[in-house]
Amino acid sequence: MQAVNQNNAATDDSAELKLPSDDQATQHKFDGKTVGHPLSDNPKMSMRNVNVFYGEKQAIFNVDLDIAQNQVIAMIGPSGCGKSTFLRCLNRMNDTIESCSVTGEFILDKQDIYHPKQDIVPLRARVGMVFQKPNPFPKSIYENVAYGPKIHGLASRRAELDEIVEVSLRKAGLWEEVKDRLHSPGTGLSGGQQQRLCIARSIAVSPEVILMDEPCSALDPIATAKIEELIAELKENFTIAIVTHSMQQAARVSDRTAYFHLGKLVEVNDTKRVFTNPEHDLTEAYITGRFG
Amino acid sequence: MKQSSNNSTLDKVNQSLARRYRAEKRFKAYGIAAILFGITCLIVLFTDIIGKGHSAFFQTYVYLEVTMDSEQLYINDPSDPQQIAAADYQGVIKAALRERFPEASSRRDRRALYALVSNGAGFKLRGQLEADPTLLNQTIGLWMLVDDDVDTYYKSRGEDGESGFDGRLNEKQIGWVESFIADGYMESRFNTTFFTSGDSREPEQAGILGAMAGSLFTLLVTILLSFPIGVAAAVYLEEYAPRNRFTEFIEININNLAAVPSIIFGLLGLSIFIGFFEMHRSIPLVGGLVLTLMTLPTIIISSRAAMKAVPPSIRDAAYGLGASKMQVVIHHVIPLAMPGMLTGAIIGIAQALGETAPLLMIGMVAFVVDIPGGVTDPATALPVQIFLWSDSPERAFVERTSAAIMVLLAVLISMNTLAVWLRKRLERRW
Known part of the structure; x- marks a missing residue:
């Protein structure tokens, strides 16, 4: 009972705090641009002037952001701030939502991914995705990993496919745990193993960018730690964009951090800078836990 | 003060508990009564049919x-x-x-x-x-x-x-x-x-093989047409069709068609297949076409429901890997929806097997002695044969009618068993 009361008090406080800073943010946005360094010298993906609407409702307002090559960028922010929506725009997963419309420029290696002639199949082969809830196919572990290479025709012989599966599972740190039961169902694994299986599945098609949408929110701390280690290793070969609710996670795994607030990109900076000396009041309010 | 209020709350809860338990028991009793009633009816039905029919x-x-x-x-x-x-x-x-x-x-x-x-x-x-x-x-x-x-x-x-x-x-x-x-x-x-000959005016020479073959050919046509067409329609409506007035109109009409009396489908078959396309009367091909029309709404509705039940996370996973829409549907949605689709199809086809009225309209009620050898031979169907025999004056046809009902039920039960087995086999653990 007491705890509940405290929580209520906390939310009340944050609501009070939120109002002035909210005004500031809007003012700031109207004035011009995101603080910090949203652009990068070595961008893998560049987004300019992005607006996203769900029907009448606007979810993302004028976001400019670069995702640098072989870096991990974390997107943080309170629930409903549009970070997941923004992430899903990067491989056009929002295309499946009928009411969703996206404007702005999305460049992946000088190529406009929203170009009318852009085929989403090769795009998604280049920009893979890992979801919030582990979602292995109800097939064997092997089939799960081999599915992507199969549909894209990456392996012509069985041996090649076997190798892709092994390499992917090794990269995902799952090989040792599952090598003896590759043909048992992927859904029989634990939550953390399932999520690593999903990561193995997406790296099996050797994408250039991996999008991760709160990949650890359904996992226990030990499984989370494993995934975080994995992300640090994967950085060598892939460019990663991760959405997370956990600021500690963002601080641990990312090189740059982007803070979203109510559909606007408030601040982008080196992770260290964001968590030690944030430029914007809103970012500071969020990372110090005053709301969110 | 707080203590006493707590106590009174507890008292009230305790008082209402007895009433709740009674209500719970009554609720359970209604269910048991309903099941007992059903079982009694079933026993009466089976005793009557088997009692009358076993001598045949x-x-x-x-x-x-x-x-x-x-x-x-x-x-x-x-x-x-x-x-x-x-x-x-x-x-x-x-x-x-x-x-x-x-x-x-x-x-x-x-x-x-x-x-x-x-x-x-x-x-x-x-x-x-x-x-x-x-x-x-x-x-x-x-x-x-x-x-x-x-x-x-x-x-x-x-x-x-x-x-x-x-x-x-x-x-x-x-x-x-x-x-x-x-x-x-x-x-x-x-x-x-009884198992090796066709219909006859003489009860001792009458058998159900002709009607069985007729039913088989009719069902063959029905299954071959209604399942692929039904699933294809369901896939289009569920996965591809845009949500607009036109598709809404189609949806409403499919739901309405499922409720149309079967004899209307018989009339439709009579005027279209026999009247317009000038196909022959009394043939399993026409019967199968009519039953296909009748079964389609059931299959479409159940297939769509089964596809809706496939978790969106699986679609997301496949789309995220770069699967095309067709690959998502064929590799993931249909295999996962297949048990549900099959259940719907079997229910529809079992219904078609027992259907008499539409077959009367297209002439499958004729007295056919020869055993049909294909879908274009004149034939009758099991339920129609039961209808014909029940109408015959000879006393020996009474037991044959019941025996034919037993055969029809046996066919239905084995079809359902097959369906359950297929569903169990195709079901995947999550």
């Missing part, structure tokens, strides 16, 4: 010594198949009967005597002679079919000679039958005719 699986035969007299048969050249085919076998059977009961001398008595043996018994003789022409001019003992009235009498009489249902038999005929029985020349055997 046995058929009475009589032993006669027949002399294959070539003169009587009008055969002068046994090597000529035409002569053997056209010979008067019924004549030699009649002669055998006259020999056994010489007292039947008047015209009327003789007619009554001849009526004891089925008029299909001659075919058996012909079969024997065709197989072995040396039997000509020899005397052979043969078990042959008795007439349906004798069959009914034999089945209904008690072991110790208490009289059975005599129906159309007169005193003299009963005397002759009793004499056969006393000599051990009459016995009951498994009724193979």
